[in-house]
Amino acid sequence: xxxxxxxxxxxxxxxxxxxxxxxxxxxxxxxxxxxxxxxxxxxxxxxxxxxxxxxxxxxxxxxxxxxxxxxxxxxxxxxxxxxxxxxxxxxxxxxxxxxxxxxxxxxxxxxxxxxxxxxxxxxxxxxxxxxxxxxxxxxxxxxxxx
Numbered sequence: 001x002x003x004x005x006x007x008x009x010x011x012x013x014x015x016x017x018x019x020x021x022x023x024x025x026x027x028x029x030x031x032x033x034x035x036x037x038x039x040x041x042x043x044x045x046x047x048x049x050x051x052x053x054x055x056x057x058x059x060x061x062x063x064x065x066x067x068x069x070x071x072x073x074x075x076x077x078x079x080x081x082x083x084x085x086x087x088x089x090x091x092x093x094x095x096x097x098x099x100x101x102x103x104x105x106x107x108x109x110x111x112x113x114x115x116x117x118x119x120x121x122x123x124x125x126x127x128x129x130x131x132x133x134x135x136x137x138x139x140x141x142x143x144x145x146x
Contacts, residue, residue, distance in 0.1 A: 014065045016088045017072075021060055024079040031101070040078065049074035080104075 003011070025035045037060070038053040045051060049070060059065055059075075076083040080103070084090050106114060 010066070011064060013087075014063070017065060017067065017086055018060060020086050020088070021075065024075075024081065025060070040075075043078055044074045047074065047078070 025040070027034050036053075037056040041051050041053040041056045051071065051074070059067055059071070072083050072086050076086055082090060106117070109117065
């Protein structure tokens with residue numbers, strides 16, 4: 001029996017979702033090892049979306065998948081990407097990937113360290129603003145400590 005056009009679309013969608021998931025699991029843009037199936041299953045379950053590591057493994061490796069919308073939403077939330085990314089609708093910007101890494105790191109800081117880091121970021125923003133203003137006036141910005 002030959003595949004119908006609907007079967008072909010389902011196969012293509014499965015491959016797309018799986019390739020996007022694999023890219024997220026690889027954590028290529030983060031300074032960490034790849035995510036494990038059990039790790040993601042535990043985290044999703046802790047967040048209220050019950051799934052086993054076998055369920056995650058199936059999503060990554062089965063020849064044809066048909067995940068529930070709630071599973072796609074839970075995965076997208078965990079990896080901090082739009083659900084549309086998993087469906088091939090959009091590609092996260094590199095800056096947003098960096099922001100996700102920073103956000104995950106920020107969440108692990110103590111409240112005092114968060115405040116200190118916010119102050120440091122504001123200082124950098126002030127320096128960049130001043131440098132931009134100096135360039136607009138045709139002046140060479142001065143380097144801190146120079």
